[in-house]
Amino acid sequence: MRFLLITVPIVIGALTAPVPEKEFIFTSAPFASCHASTIVELRGGDLLAAWFGGKEEGAPDVAIWGSRRTAGQWSEPLELVLEPHVPTWNPVLFRTRDGRLWLYYKFGPSPETWSAGRRWSDDEGKTWSAPEHLPAGLYGPIRAKPLVLEDGTIVSGTSVESYHTWAAWIERSTDGGATWTRIGPITVPRHAKAQAAALSGVDSGTGDDDETYGIIQPSVVSFGGEHLRLYARSTSQIGRICVADSLDAGLHWTQAQPIDLPNPNAGLDALALRDGRVVLVFNNSEHSRTPLNLAVSTDGLHFRLFRTLEDQPGEYSYPALIQSSGGDLEITYTWNRKRICYVRIPLSIVPR
DSSP states (O other): OOOOOOOOOOEEOOTTSOOOOOEESOSSOSOSEEEEEEEEEOTTSOEEEEEEEESSTTOTTOEEEEEEEETTEEOOOEEEEOOTTSOEEEEEEEEOTTSOEEEEEEESSSTTTOEEEEEEESSTTSSOOOOEEOOTTOOOSSSSOOEEOTTSOEEEEEEEEOSSEEEEEEEEESSTTSSOEEEEEEOOOTTHHHHHHHHHTSOOOOOOTTSOEEEEEEEEEEOSTTOEEEEEEEOTTTOEEEEEEESSTTSSOOOOEEEEEEOOSOOOEEEEOTTSOEEEEEEOOSSOSOOEEEEEESSSSSOEEEEEEEOSSSOEEEEEEEEOTTSOEEEEEEETTTEEEEEEEOGGGSOO
């Protein structure tokens, strides 16, 4: 499958328009640091968010925590997963076609050495199954929510971080997560560094071939039919959001290529709205995890910035994005590693 470099001019929208009021999910908690949130809508319109929190990222006490939003109020954080003597990482909440609610997470000393676990709930997160550890090499959704197709197939964006090379993969299940097919790797050609530099209008230089290079944490969306696209985080030499495409519902993928949206080696999330538009939430910077912005596209390629969620010094990162049953955008993200922020964006203010 041939892949052409995509150039994406950004049109600046009404960035100065008022941003809907943000909420902190908690203001006090039994942990000093938190990161990597995820969000899902529950039946009846409640929301459930989860994240990892502890002394600091990578500390042995780091657990998965969660909170439920009911009638406009978030509950006190509740510990959902604590693995003995090792930190947990990157929870992902999502629902399969049978209605079951899943929580996938990672655990281990570091992203290079972690394994994956999961729990499930059939009562909207009130009670959970015992933690199940996945077989070695199977990670489930690595940070962003998976795409669940109309026939129930789960297309899960995952990735591997090794010493010098990062690569994205797809884990695909047609039986609700009982078994998986692992597809990939989805990599970025080395010449993409020069392509990204050309998009930035800078000299790529010679660089250091020993630097870690590649993409991780893909977020997968559907363009209708069997056309899927993933949007991925890239290493600093690339400095751009990278995309890859599948034309057969995730069985085969192109190589990834940079587009003209910056990425400072930070997580992002993508969403195909029910009307076909694509929304991205990402750090609109090549070097910093601020600002945090929203952009929309009618074709998944040419994006228009339309909201700035955060623009002060600090870290505002690892956003999670869903569309609620009412049509609005529900977003959570890390606020300076101390809080998890929640924002609802009315669908009516997303440009067409």
